[in-house]
Amino acid sequence: MNFDFSPEENAFREEVRQFIADNYPKHLSESRRAEFSKEDFLSWHRVLAEKGWVAPHWPEEYGGPGWSVTQRYIFDDECAKANTLIVLPFGVTMLGPVLMHYANDAQKAHYLPRILSGEDWWCQGYSEPGSGSDLASLKTKAERDGDEYVVNGHKIWTTLAQHADWMFCLVRTAQEDKPQKGISFLLIDMNSPGIEVRPIITIDGSHEVNEVFLTDVRVPAENLVGEEGNGWGIAKFLLGNERTGIAGVARSKNAVKRLKEISCAELVDGEPLIEDSDFKKKISELEIDLLALEYTELRTLAAESAGRGPGAESSILKIKGTEIQQKVTELIMEAVGTYSLPKIPMLDSGANYNLVGPDYSHGASQNYFNMRKTAIYGGTNEVQRNIIAKFVLGL
Amino acid sequence: MDFDFTEEQTLLRNMVQSFVQDNYDFDSRMAIARSETGMSRDNWSQFAELGLLAAPFDESLGGLGGGAIDTMIITEEFGKGLVTEPFLPTVVLCGGLLERHASDAQKDAHLPPLIGGEKIWALAYSEPKSRFNPANVQTTAKQDGDGFVLNGLKSVVNGGPWADYLIVSARTSGEGWQQEGISLFIVDKSADGVAAQDYETIDGGRAADISFENVKLGADALIGSLDNGLPLLEEALDYGIAALCGESIGGMHKAHQATVEYCKTRNQFGVAIGSFQALQHRMVDMFMEYEQSVSLTYMVNMHVGSDAASRARAASAAKVQIGKAGRYIGQSAVHLHGGMGMSEELNVGHYFKRLTAIDAQLGSIDYHLKRFASSEAA
Ligand SMILES: Cc1cc2nc3c(=O)[nH]c(=O)nc-3n(C[C@H](O)[C@H](O)[C@H](O)COP(=O)(O)OP(=O)(O)OC[C@H]3O[C@@H](n4cnc5c(N)ncnc54)[C@H](O)[C@@H]3O)c2cc1C
Ligand SMILES: Cc1cc2nc3c(=O)[nH]c(=O)nc-3n(C[C@H](O)[C@H](O)[C@H](O)COP(=O)(O)OP(=O)(O)OC[C@H]3O[C@@H](n4cnc5c(N)ncnc54)[C@H](O)[C@@H]3O)c2cc1C
Numbered sequence: 044m045n046f047d048f049s050p051e052e053n054a055f056r057e058e059v060r061q062f063i064a065d066n067y068p069k070h071l072s073e074s075r076r077a078e079f080s081k082e083d084f085l086s087w088h089r090v091l092a093e094k095g096w097v098a099p100h101w102p103e104e105y106g107g108p109g110w111s112v113t114q115r116y117i118f119d120d121e122c123a124k125a126n127t128l129i130v131l132p133f134g135v136t137m138l139g140p141v142l143m144h145y146a147n148d149a150q151k152a153h154y155l156p157r158i159l160s161g162e163d164w165w166c167q168g169y170s171e172p173g174s175g176s177d178l179a180s181l182k183t184k185a186e187r188d189g190d191e192y193v194v195n196g197h198k199i200w201t202t203l204a205q206h207a208d209w210m211f212c213l214v215r216t217a218q219e220d221k222p223q224k225g226i227s228f229l230l231i232d233m234n235s236p237g238i239e240v241r242p243i244i245t246i247d248g249s250h251e252v253n254e255v256f257l258t259d260v261r262v263p264a265e266n267l268v269g270e271e272g273n274g275w276g277i278a279k280f281l282l283g284n285e286r287t288g289i290a291g292v293a294r295s296k297n298a299v300k301r302l303k304e305i306s307c308a309e310l311v312d313g314e315p316l317i318e319d320s321d322f323k324k325k326i327s328e329l330e331i332d333l334l335a336l337e338y339t340e341l342r343t344l345a346a347e348s349a350g351r352g353p354g355a356e357s358s359i360l361k362i363k364g365t366e367i368q369q370k371v372t373e374l375i376m377e378a379v380g381t382y383s384l385p386k387i388p389m390l391d392s393g394a395n396y397n398l399v400g401p402d403y404s405h406g407a408s409q410n411y412f413n414m415r416k417t418a419i420y421g422g423t424n425e426v427q428r429n430i431i432a433k434f435v436l437g438l
Numbered sequence: 439m440d441f442d443f444t445e446e447q448t449l450l451r452n453m454v455q456s457f458v459q460d461n462y463d464f465d466s467r468m469a470i471a472r473s474e475t476g477m478s479r480d481n482w483s484q485f486a487e488l489g490l491l492a493a494p495f496d497e498s499l500g501g502l503g504g505g506a507i508d509t510m511i512i513t514e515e516f517g518k519g520l521v522t523e524p525f526l527p528t529v530v531l532c533g534g535l536l537e538r539h540a541s542d543a544q545k546d547a548h549l550p551p552l553i554g555g556e557k558i559w560a561l562a563y564s565e566p567k568s569r570f571n572p573a574n575v576q577t578t579a580k581q582d583g584d585g586f587v588l589n590g591l592k593s594v595v596n597g598g599p600w601a602d603y604l605i606v607s608a609r610t611s612g613e614g615w616q617q618e619g620i621s622l623f624i625v626d627k628s629a630d631g632v633a634a635q636d637y638e639t640i641d642g643g644r645a646a647d648i649s650f651e652n653v654k655l656g657a658d659a660l661i662g663s664l665d666n667g668l669p670l671l672e673e674a675l676d677y678g679i680a681a682l683c684g685e686s687i688g689g690m691h692k693a694h695q696a697t698v699e700y701c702k703t704r705n706q707f708g709v710a711i712g713s714f715q716a717l718q719h720r721m722v723d724m725f726m727e728y729e730q731s732v733s734l735t736y737m738v739n740m741h742v743g744s745d746a747a748s749r750a751r752a753a754s755a756a757k758v759q760i761g762k763a764g765r766y767i768g769q770s771a772v773h774l775h776g777g778m779g780m781s782e783e784l785n786v787g788h789y790f791k792r793l794t795a796i797d798a799q800l801g802s803i804d805y806h807l808k809r810f811a812s813s814e815a816a
Contacts, residue, residue: 175776177706200777245780246772246787252780311569312615321804376794380569381594383798384639399593399635399647400566408640408794412787415772416780423776425716 046341052113059121066090067127078249079128081164081206087128088161097159098135105143105151106159112348116293116341123293131203134158134165138211141228141281145269154230166204168212168231168255169278171197176426178213179222179275183257185214185229187264192216192229194237194260200420204240204253207233213278216271228274230266237261245416247409248386282422283357289421290364292337298371299330305378305403316378329370336363355434358427365417365424372411379404441736443511450504451511453488458519464785467520471642477523477600486555491529495537499545500553506677506739510684514735517688520788522643524558524597530681532559532605535622535674539662544624548603560601561678562592562625562648563671570805572607572671574615577650579608579623586610586660588623588631588653596799598646599636601627606650610665622667623659630654641795642788669746676753678800680742683735686760686796690728693771693789697721700775700786717774724770727763734759751813754806761803764793 048056068086071079091097099115101107110118122129139158142151157163174181183196194214204210210231217225233240237260243252269277303326306317316322340360376383382400387409398405418424432438443451461481470478485491493508495501502508509530516525533552536545551557568574577590588608595604604625612619625632631653634646662670698721701712711717738756742749768790772779775786797803 170777173705175706176711177708180706244782246782246791248782252777309569310567312571312574321807377802377804380802381564381798382566384594384641384645384795386638386640397635399637411794412640412791415769415790418773419776419780423773425714428716 048113048117052117055114056117056121059118060125062094062096063121063125063127066094067125071128072126081203084128084131085161085164088130091130092160097130097161098139100136101139101159102143105139105155112344116344119293120296123297126297129294131164133167133202133207133211134163136284137167137281138165140284141211141268141277144280145228145277149265150230150268163208164203164206166201166207166210166233166255168198168201168204168210170200172199176423178278179226181213181215181226183212183214185216185227185262187216188261190264192262192264192267194229194231194257194262196257198255198257200243200252201240201255202252202420204233204255205242205250209233210255211268213274216274219272223275225272226274226278227271228268228277229262230268231257231260231262232266235260235262245413247413248388249409249413251413289417290336290340290360291368292333292340292364295333295364295367295371296337298368298375299326299333301403302326302329302371302375302378305375308401308403309378309380322378325374329367329374332363332370333367336360336367339363355430358422358430361421362424362427368417369411369414372407372414376407376411379407383408443507447504447507447511450493450508451515454490454512454515455518457484457488458515458521462519462521464520464788467522468642468788471520471522475600476638476642476644481521482523482558483555485523485525486553490525491533491555492553494529495533495549495553499537499549501537506680506742509677509681510735510739513681513684514688517685517792518692520642520689520785520792524560524600526678526681526685527561527597527601528552528559531561531674531678532603534677535561535605535661535670538673539622539670540624541658541661543658544661548624557602558597558600559603559605560595560597560646561674562595562598562604563607563675564593564595565591566593568593570801571615572675573617573620573668575607575609575620577606577608579610579621579655581610582654584657586623586655586657588625588650588655591647591649593647594639594645595634595648596639596643596645598634598648599644603627604632604648605661607667607671612665617668619665620667620671621664622661622670623655624661625650625653625655625659639795641792643795672750673746675800676738676749677742679753679757680735680738682796682800683731683738683756683760686764686793687728687731687735689789689792689796690724690731690760690764690767693767693786693793694721694724694728696786696789697724697771697774700778704776711774720770720774724767727766731760731763747814751810754801754810754813757801757806758803758810761797761806764796768793 071083088097095108098107099110099118103109135158142154169178171181185192185194210233212229212231214227214229215225216227219225237258239256241254242250244250307315309316311319343356382404385399387398387406489502490512492501493504493512497503536548563572565576579586579588604627606623606625607620608623609619610621631651634648636646639645701717702710704711734756738752741752771786772790778784779786
């Protein structure tokens with residue numbers, strides 16, 4: 044047991060820090076917006092892609108940097124410290140490993156480089172109105188017609204589908220005795236005729252999620268990943284990866300830092316809020332939770348690099364990680380006080396007024412509202428608890 | 439001991455309930471909240487016609503003599519409908535303050551148009567650095583001949599954009615967060631030197647940051663006596679809390695009810711999700727928090743008229759309870775709706791947002807925990 048960084052690792056940290064300082068797009072670091080555009084995300088994605096750092100966990104043969112677990116940890120940490128935009132997970136984190144594992148050579152050769160370069164923007168077409176936690180009950184149908192599938196159905200909560208070029212989609216190709224059977228994993232071009240994307244505005248006022256309606260959408264049969272009817276295994280493989288990424292330890296550390304900065308700036312009758320023993324205690328409790336999660340994640344990563352894959356334990360990371368993300372936004376909202384009440388306009392609302400209150404107060408409540416999603420997506424925290432109960436505790 | 443409502447009170451509740459049902463269904467509410475102004479003048483006139491704006495005031499002042507309990511009944515029903523119109527600032531905070539402490543001349547001039555729905559009022563007491571402490575006042579009112587000159591900035595004035603008149607707290611002596619030296623003034627919002635920056639709030643309401651630059655006030659603008667405004671302000675805020683508690687339990691009730699209904703009808707894994715014990719227990723916890731909040735809401739409304747120490751203790755206790763319960767119920771209601779709970783198109787997210795905003799109004803959980811802890815039990 045040892046948690047010291049080697050001189051090489053410290054040098055690596057310095058290299059990452061310098062790279063971000065030199066290359067993070069200026070217009071992004073100066074932006075104080077609540078929402079980011081497609082181009083915003085891509086501008087940072089492309090910088091990382093060019094450097095070969097956009098997919099830290101990909102093996103070198105597919106264009107990954109070949110980093111150790113520790114290097115990945117350091118990289119995440121530095122990105123979070125610099126408060127960079129995230130690399131969206133849909134292509135790099137979710138689909139990439141699926142393709143490496145299940146796709147044929149032609150598919151790998153075609154899609155993987157385009158994920159790295161950012162040429163294809165992917166969205167995740169899993170959930171349906173009637174199939175959320177009970178994902179296997181999904182009804183979107185794909186019927187074989189010659190060398191095409193004809194897809195009909197309705198996906199919902201599809202994150203950033205409004206920007207997407209492609210959607211990886213769970214479809215039903217056969218009715219079997221068990222709902223888990225007869226599901227297939229299909230790659231669908233979002234420009235295909237018959238696809239309609241409708242926005243869903245969330246309670247924070249932002250446009251992140253959508254409904255996707257598919258009407259007689261024709262998809263080449265070669266876009267099937269793995270075998271027809273065996274998509275459920277792929278779906279779960281992907282969910283396992285989604286969950287690990289969801290812990291967000293490095294980002295939460297940065298958010299705690301922000302919380303402390305705000306608590307230093309806010310005064311309670313002349314005294315900084317951070318000197319208030321009650322509030323200090325709340326921050327400390329949160330920090331201790333986060334520290335525990337950090338070591339839990341490191342244990343998981345170490346096991347993974349020793350060849351023991353993320354098991355049901357990744358559900359712990361999902362539950363604890365999202366609870367902490369929610370708590371930190373809650374405390375930031377509390378710290379901001381009365382100026383948590385004004386609402387800030389969203390990117391495309393066209394509203395243009397001067398914001399009241401200190402900069403750090405802007406959007407604090409809306410951020411808190413938005414983060415309620417984290418206990419819902421990626422499999423709700425109840426579903427995660429059910430997984431731990433069943434597969435870890437044997438209940 | 440008696441926790442029953444009188445026949446008149448029940449009639450009042452029924453009346454407000456049917457108003458909300460007829461005029462404040464979710465779509466109408468959202469249309470009002472999203473409109474340019476954020477409130478409906480028609481509704482406001484109707485409130486006046488129905489006597490809601492007169493409800494708490496003494497009969498000698500043209501009121502209906504209903505006091506805090508009638509106010510609570512009204513705000514509870516308003517809370518169910520997520521009513522945005524400025525009943526709290528106009529009638530409860532400012533109207534109540536005028537009733538209890540204004541001179542006869544001030545009452546004669548201001549209460550009839552307030553009760554008649556012609557004039558809207560807002561209480562401008564919080565400042566950018568005051569956090570939740572009403573004694574922390576930097577706005578100044580300097581004596582100037584017979585009158586005063588007002589300078590300063592008030593922040594997040596609830597209902598500020600709609601107000602014709604403000605009651606403003608200002609320092610006439612002392613400094614910082616000293617208890618003495620604060621005075622309360624009636625300010626015409628259209629007076630020279632008053633500038634408002636209006637904005638929407640996170641719950642669909644409206645507020646304003648209002649600055650005062652050499653605003654000239656007559657001697658008749660002062661409410662009560664010079665330098666002794668803080669106790670009047672604290673009292674007004676406690677009455678405000680009592681009313682806000684009513685609104686809060688109305689919102690909690692709807693959020694909880696919507697969640698229970700949803701869990702009975704939403705199917706996953708071939709059964710209603712309400713059959714999962716993890717969710718049942720959470721809904722039971724929500725229900726218990728709601729009941730505890732109702733209890734303290736009744737308690738504060740029964741005690742708000744008593745001596746200052748008991749009143750403060752009751753108000754802070756109730757505000758802590760509804761703050762915590764509102765957060766738990768709001769969060770849980772969203773969560774148990776799954777993705778649907780995150781949608782702006784469903785009512786539950788709006789109850790969640792209103793309940794969140796209520797905690798930051800008139801003092802947060804933390805502020806009132808401290809105030810309660812430092813108060814003396816009777
Ligand atoms: C912001 C956001 C982004 C999303 N992005 C995507 C995306 O890009 N692609 C995609 O496919 N999906 C996405 N989702 C959908 C997400 O995966 C689903 O919302 C989630 O799986 C829950 O499904 P549901 O919304 O239908 O809720 P339901 O399954 O109806 O759940 C409602 C409530 O019941 C509880 N519950 C359900 N079953 C059980 C049980 N067995 N035991 C105990 N409690 C239970 C849940 O925990 C929840 O609290 C997103 C969702 C959100 C909110
Ligand atoms: C101090 C004390 C005084 C008592 N007095 C009386 C008395 O006066 N008269 C009398 O008749 N009995 C009395 N009891 C007994 C009491 O009613 C039982 O202990 C109780 O019903 C639990 O039953 P059990 O001990 O068999 O535990 P179990 O029923 O085996 O329960 C074990 C655990 O499982 C949980 N559990 C069980 N079923 C469920 C479920 N459906 N959903 C969720 N969780 C569940 C329980 O909450 C508990 O944590 C008393 C017990 C105690 C400890």
